[in-house]
Amino acid sequence: MTDNPFARRIDAILTDEARLFASTVPYAQHLSREDEALDEAYYVRHRIETVHRIRGTAATDALALCAMAREDYRAARLWGEYIEEEMNHDKLYLADLEQHGIDEAQVVSTQPLAATVDLIRTIEQNVLRIGSLPAVAYSVFAEWNSERASPLAVARAASAFSERHVKGARAHIKIDERDDHYDMMLEVAGRVLRARGYPFEVMEQALRTVGTLLRAYFAELYWVTRDPARSNLSGQARHHPASHRTA
Secondary structure, three states: OOOOHHHHHHHHHHHHHHHHHHHHOOOOOOOOOOOOOOOHHHHHHHHHHHHHHHHHHHHHHHHHHHHHHHHOHHHHHHHHHHHHHHOOOHHHHHHHHHOOOOOHHHHHHOOOOHHHHHHHHHHHHHHHHHOOHHHHHHHHHHHHHHHHOHHHHHHHHHHHOOHHHHHHHHHHHHHHHHOOHHHHHHHHHHHHHHHHOOOHHHHHHHHHHHHHHHHHHHHHHHHHHHOHHHHHHHHHHOOOHHHOOOO
16 A cells, blocks of 8 residues: 555545544444444345446546546556446446345336435536546545455445355455555545646545535435435435535
8 A cells, every 4th residue: 555645634534534423424334334234225235236336436436537647648658547446346246235135127217316416417517627636535545445444345245145145246356456446546546636737635625525425425325225205305405516626
């Protein structure tokens, strides 16, 4: 793992975001803690949303590539390799969902949660406004989480269901480790920041925006699967994309 001042600042922000997530989101530790039975409805809906998120960010990643090719071509080469790999990862989670009796047609016909739509729309709007960095920030956040939290969630699901149910998720983690995706994203982020002449605070705000959007997602996931009465009221408090601006 990269160890330099830039990487340490990123890690401090994401560690703080993880603490904020744990202290403010209902059911925050459910996917990783072993103190209660894993809620299959919660887990399966999360994996359905994972597929929607992968497919949605494939579009914003492509949009970011267009911007990045003009910002820093070397970064764009790395980004292009990365997003080509990532856009196929929906297949891994679809294979896992099949073990729960959910096929691709059912996933496609399941409307994404409002928070998932908000996440994709916000990234897209911010890429159009300031360049590729918001999409890169999302990937930095995701790859950091893949190294730290995802293995715990996969182990818990394997224990609750079976190894067959997490074959795709395990493969995803191995790909991230094999290709050093977190370090790759740190390099891309640093190059884009320098190319744009942005101060570090722009990167921090982009990461904080992702954190806010993901907390909203996990809160809505909880309401939909565990607290339907609250879910029926959640539309009144949906985040409008314009409220998630990257400075």
